Amino acid sequence: MFVKILFCMTIEQFIPTNLNTNANGGAVTWSSPSNIALVKYWGKKEHQIPENQSISFTLNTCKTITKLSYSKKETSNNNFSFKVFLDGDHKEDFEPKIKTFFERIEPYLPFLKAYHFKIETENTFPHSSGIASSASGMSALAMCLMSIEKELNPEVSDEYFIKKGSFLARLGSGSACRSIEGDLVVWGKHNDIEGSSDLFGVKYPYQVHDNFKNYQDTILLVDKGEKQVSSTVGHNLMHGHPFAQERFKQAEKNITKLKTILACGDLEAFIALVESEALTLHAMMMTSMPYFILMKPNTLEIINKIWSFRKQSGLHISFTLDAGANVHILYPENEAEAILEFIKTELVAYCQNGHYICDRIGFGAKKL
Numbered sequence: 001m002f003v004k005i006l007f008c009m010t011i012e013q014f015i016p017t018n019l020n021t022n023a024n025g026g027a028v029t030w031s032s033p034s035n036i037a038l039v040k041y042w043g044k045k046e047h048q049i050p051e052n053q054s055i056s057f058t059l060n061t062c063k064t065i066t067k068l069s070y071s072k073k074e075t076s077n078n079n080f081s082f083k084v085f086l087d088g089d090h091k092e093d094f095e096p097k098i099k100t101f102f103e104r105i106e107p108y109l110p111f112l113k114a115y116h117f118k119i120e121t122e123n124t125f126p127h128s129s130g131i132a133s134s135a136s137g138m139s140a141l142a143m144c145l146m147s148i149e150k151e152l153n154p155e156v157s158d159e160y161f162i163k164k165g166s167f168l169a170r171l172g173s174g175s176a177c178r179s180i181e182g183d184l185v186v187w188g189k190h191n192d193i194e195g196s197s198d199l200f201g202v203k204y205p206y207q208v209h210d211n212f213k214n215y216q217d218t219i220l221l222v223d224k225g226e227k228q229v230s231s232t233v234g235h236n237l238m239h240g241h242p243f244a245q246e247r248f249k250q251a252e253k254n255i256t257k258l259k260t261i262l263a264c265g266d267l268e269a270f271i272a273l274v275e276s277e278a279l280t281l282h283a284m285m286m287t288s289m290p291y292f293i294l295m296k297p298n299t300l301e302i303i304n305k306i307w308s309f310r311k312q313s314g315l316h317i318s319f320t321l322d323a324g325a326n327v328h329i330l331y332p333e334n335e336a337e338a339i340l341e342f343i344k345t346e347l348v349a350y351c352q353n354g355h356y357i358c359d360r361i362g363f364g365a366k367k368l
Contacts, residue, residue, distance in 0.1 A: 010199060014108045014164050019152045021114045025071035028147040032140035032365035033063040034131060035178045036217060036320060036328050038274050039254045040281040041187065042247070043238030048104075048170050049198045051238060052251035053188030055258060056178045057330075059217060060362025062125045064136035068144035069118040082117035101138070104171040108164070109145055111152060125357055131219060131326065138172030139165070139179035143365045165365070166200035174235075177201040182363035184208065184262070192256050209265030214333045214360055218343055221355040222298045223325035229285075229292045231323045237288035247284060251277075267332065271310075271318040274330065278321040285323075296325040298350040303327070305350075309342055317342070333360070 035056040043051035073081060080102045084094040098119065106112050119141065125131050146165045150156045162180060170177035170187075177200050178185040184204035190196045194205050238244045254273055261269045285292055303319055306329065310317050317331045317339050329347075331339045340358070348354050 010197075011108075011167075014167055016108070016110065016149065016153060018155065019111055019149070021111050021152060023072070023151060025069070025115065026148075026151065027067060027069040028144050028151075029065065029067040029368040030140045030143040030147070030365055031063050031065045031368055032136050032143060032179050033059045033061075033182070033362050034125075034133070034136045035059055035175065035185065036322065036330075037175065037178070038277065038320065039251050039258060040277050041174060041251075042235065042281055042284055042323075043241075043244060044174060044235045048174050050174060050188045051244070052248040053186065053190045053193075053196070053255050054175075054178070054251070055184060055186045055204065055255055056175070057215060057217065057361045058179060058182030058185060058364055059359045061359040062123075062131055062136065062219070062357060063362075064121055064123050064133060064140045065368065066137070066140035066144055067120040068141065068148070069120070070115040070148060073114060073116055076114065078113060080113060081115070082119060085118070085120045087122050088120075098141075101141075101172045105145070105168050108168065109149060111148070115148075126224070126355075131221075131322075131357070134173035135176040135179050138176035139169040139365055142166075142169035142172065142176070143180065143367070147367065163200050166202075170200060180365050183361040186255070190252065190255055192259055204262075206259060206263065208262045211265035211267055211332055212262060212270075216329075216331050216333055216336050216339075217359045217361070218329045218331075218340070219357040219359060220302060220327040220329065220343075220347060220351050221353075221357070222302070222327060222351060223296050224352050224355070227294060227324055229294065234285060234288070234292075234323055237290075238284065241284065241288050243284065243287060247280065250280065267316040271316060274318055274320050278319065281323065282321060294324050295321070299325045299327060302347055302350050305346055309346070313338065313342075315339055 035058045037054050037056040039055045041050050041054035084091045102112055123133055143165045146161055166177040166180045178187050181203040185201040186193045186196050186204055187201040189198050195202045306317055306319050315335050320328045
């Protein structure tokens with residue numbers, strides 16, 4: 001009971017009390033990146049609250065750019081009014097998801113029904129690439145909405161702006177709350193991470209060794225198709241999963257371990273933890289009921305090639321996986337030349353149409 005009351009008291013800080021909705025309209029544009037988790041989030045409670053803590057690298061190149069135009073409704077009514085455009089094309093099939101998002105966030109943005117919105121969005125990566133665009137898309141939209149709130153209430157502080165932006169993004173897509181800042185973001189209340197919260201992501205507050213500065217992420221697009229099982233369904237299958245509780249404890253311990261690794265720059269320990277996390281994520285999928293496999297044969301071919309190359313070269317190349325078949329190859333900037341050559345000569349053949357994306361860690365959403 002106490003926990004529930006505390007939760008309610010905490011979210012109340014995001015309910016505005018001093019909004020002026022007399023503004024006739026305007027437009028605002030934000031870009032926001034995707035992110036790749038090092039310790040994975042898999043399983044959630046009600047209200048998009050994570051079952052376990054996670055930590056991610058914010059990316060730089062893979063991002064969504066969203067322009068949100070708003071105009072005062074001529075006649076007030078109790079409905080949301082908006083249209084969504086992707087790359088200039090009206091996307092009616094996106095609108096149910098946005099409607100659900102607006103319903104979730106309306107208590108915190110009570111001006112939503114006073115305006116008509118035009119949401120124009122584009123990705124710097126192919127929409128059908130298999131890279132999760134919900135994190136970048138929902139975080140970009142959340143930041144646009146926060147800019148409107150600040151227009152209606154100029155007293156909004158920078159700290160509140162960022163926290164609430166992450167809070168709103170989480171209600172659109174859980175991992176979207178980790179895209180607002182960078183280069184490392186923690187989501188989920190953890191005793192060893194000061195300021196961490198289940199309600200929003202926080203910038204990792206501790207020292208990070210130079211080995212992890214400007215870390216590289218080359219994304220191999222193994223399968224650009226739609227996933228057979230959505231992440232939402234996968235998260236729900238953790239309810240009653242035979243290994244769920246041990247997995248949640250493991251993630252908590254791994255964040256504590258990673259804190260030490262990030263401070264001392266131990267690349268070997270980093271590789272072991274991150275690859276173990278990736279494989280554990282997929283092990284949860286393969287042992288849920290019903291069980292499912294999102295990796296493809298070429299995913300496994302790439303992993304085995306990476307292991308062989310690392311053993312033979314001594315370079316600090318590693319992989320991680322999202323909830324899909326694509327492979328994120330992580331490596332330090334000072335080893336980029338040799339590792340990129342290996343990727344081009346040995347791994348691109350396993351990518352769909354030879355497609356891959358070179359990215360690196362970035363520093364979050366930006367107003368344009």
